[in-house]
Amino acid sequence: MIPMNTHYTELKDSYLFYRIAQKVNAYLEEHPGARLYRMGIGDVSLPLCSAVIRALHEAVDDQAVKSRFHGYMPECGAPFLREAIAGYYAQRGVTLAPDEAFVSSGASDELGDILDLFDRSSTALVIEPAYPAYVDANVLAGRKILHLASGKENGFLPEPDEGLQADLLYICSPNNPTGAVFTREKLQKWVDYANRHGSLILFDAAYEAFIEDPTLPHSIFELPGARTCAVEICSLSKTAGFTGTRLGYTVIPKDLERGGLRLNDMWVRNRTTKTNGVSYIIQKGGAAVFTPEGQRQVRENIQVYKSNAKLLTDVLDKLGVWYCGGKNAPYIWMKCPDGLTSWAFFDRLLHEIQVVGTPGEGFGACGEGYFRFSTFGDPEDTKEAARRLTGLLGRR
Numbered sequence: 481m482i483p484m485n486t487h488y489t490e491l492k493d494s495y496l497f498y499r500i501a502q503k504v505n506a507y508l509e510e511h512p513g514a515r516l517y518r519m520g521i522g523d524v525s526l527p528l529c530s531a532v533i534r535a536l537h538e539a540v541d542d543q544a545v546k547s548r549f550h551g552y553m554p555e556c557g558a559p560f561l562r563e564a565i566a567g568y569y570a571q572r573g574v575t576l577a578p579d580e581a582f583v584s585s586g587a588s589d590e591l592g593d594i595l596d597l598f599d600r601s602s603t604a605l606v607i608e609p610a611y612p613a614y615v616d617a618n619v620l621a622g623r624k625i626l627h628l629a630s631g632k633e634n635g636f637l638p639e640p641d642e643g644l645q646a647d648l649l650y651i652c653s654p655n656n657p658t659g660a661v662f663t664r665e666k667l668q669k670w671v672d673y674a675n676r677h678g679s680l681i682l683f684d685a686a687y688e689a690f691i692e693d694p695t696l697p698h699s700i701f702e703l704p705g706a707r708t709c710a711v712e713i714c715s716l717s718k719t720a721g722f723t724g725t726r727l728g729y730t731v732i733p734k735d736l737e738r739g740g741l742r743l744n745d746m747w748v749r750n751r752t753t754k755t756n757g758v759s760y761i762i763q764k765g766g767a768a769v770f771t772p773e774g775q776r777q778v779r780e781n782i783q784v785y786k787s788n789a790k791l792l793t794d795v796l797d798k799l800g801v802w803y804c805g806g807k808n809a810p811y812i813w814m815k816c817p818d819g820l821t822s823w824a825f826f827d828r829l830l831h832e833i834q835v836v837g838t839p840g841e842g843f844g845a846c847g848e849g850y851f852r853f854s855t856f857g858d859p860e861d862t863k864e865a866a867r868r869l870t871g872l873l874g875r876r
Contacts, residue, residue: 487622496612496842497521500826507830516830517865519792520838522656522810522854524721526784528765529777532720535768539761550760555751557583557729558763564770565729574701580733582747583758583766587686587715587728592617593754594682594711594730597746598648605646607638608844609657609813611684614650615844629846635804636660636813640673649674651700652684654691657843657852658813659805661696667703674709680738681706686715686728689782691808699731707733711743718810718856720769720778727758727766785810788855788862795866799873812853813840817873825851833868 500520508514528536542548556562562578569576584590591613604618605626618625626646630638636658651670653662662670674681681700688698700706712731716722736743751757768774786807793806796814803814816825822839829835838854840847855862 485620487620490619491616496838499842500836500838503826503830504836514834516834516836517857517861517868518836519853519855519857519862519865520836522718522856523723524718524785524856525858526721526781528721528725529769529774529781531768531771531774531777532765536761536765539764542764543761553757553760553763555755555757556748557581557757558760558767561729561763561767564767565731568770569699569701569731572698572702574699576701576731577734580731580744582730582732582751583763584728584730585758586717586722586726587684587713588613590713590728590730591682591684593750594713594747595621595623595648596750596754597743598680602647603645604648604650605644605679606650607652609636609840609847609850610650610844611652611656612843618648627844629844630658631846632802632815637662637666639666639669642673645677647679649679649681650684651681652686653697654687654805654809655811656684656687657811657838657840657847658850659809659811660813661691661693661808664695664697664703667697667700668705671700671703671705671709675705678738679709680736681710683710683712685712687718687809687811688714689719689778690786690810692786693808696808701731701733707735709736711736716766716769719782720766720774721781722766725762725765727762784859785855788857788859791862791866792853792855792869795870795873799870801873806855810855812855814851814853816840816849816851820849822848822851829869829872833865833872835865835868 561583562581565581566576566578595617600622603624605628606614607628607630615625626644628638630636637660683700691698700710700712715728732744732747734744769778789806792812796803801814803812806812816822822841826839838852840850
């Protein structure tokens, strides 16, 4: 009998989006032809920008010419893309060597794969509400998980708890699902905590491009001491619409060591053992994101999503509903009205105004009573959803 990874049996049912789909499908069966306004799953609705499309076409043409053809790519990333990423960080005053940036097929993949570097005896700390994959990846590894609850009282931005001793610290800023963003002062407390305790921060910066407040950090490496305690995982999915194209990058400073081992060297060995790298075509498209033209175009798209957010936050402001996120993040995290549970509010939105969002309870126990809206939808759909939301909540 082959020994199996029985930790799979410890996973909670992946019920959140499955349950949403079930409820939506049941509603559509009862109301054939009904028009739904979907603001739940965080997939983008705008196409790749023209600078990226042009680069992708050029890269495809390269593959048809012997002198420009590319086979296997460097497992850790093409030099041209690693240099572009380092240049992007330099614009924010962060000095990064190109070989400290590792090209990946997306942040979701890296969040799971990076755990290869740590023994299963290490302990992970997850701030909740949280992206469910943080928990699931550690459950599959058989790792002990500590849960640090956050709430309205701290703006869903808790400070380190000296009573909790953890090796791996998950921090997502701007946060999914809450949209909350750590200030420099609050994030510095986590950096100092990690360095004091020998912990390591896994910093999920997938939504950094949505930050517009110049006082807020885009990267943890803007803070003193971060190079000795943090790994940063980034994505072009929401920044540049690569959800269907798949590209991201992970930053591991050469200063980062634990147990006499340098994590940058370990990750080089991991990638050269377990991957064949990301395709030349996709990397050429990704490099176009970091050109002046690409940056201008992706920011124009981000502004569309920010306009969506403003439509919704204006409604909540007008009606006096508490929320966080929306301004520096693509998610809005609102308090459910009238003491409703998050699933009860989901049902009310679906059945009364045909709007679909995400119940907060699906992101952990302390998400109960809250609700997440994604702002990646079509602008006209968002405008109509905002109008319907005004009518529904205004009748309270």
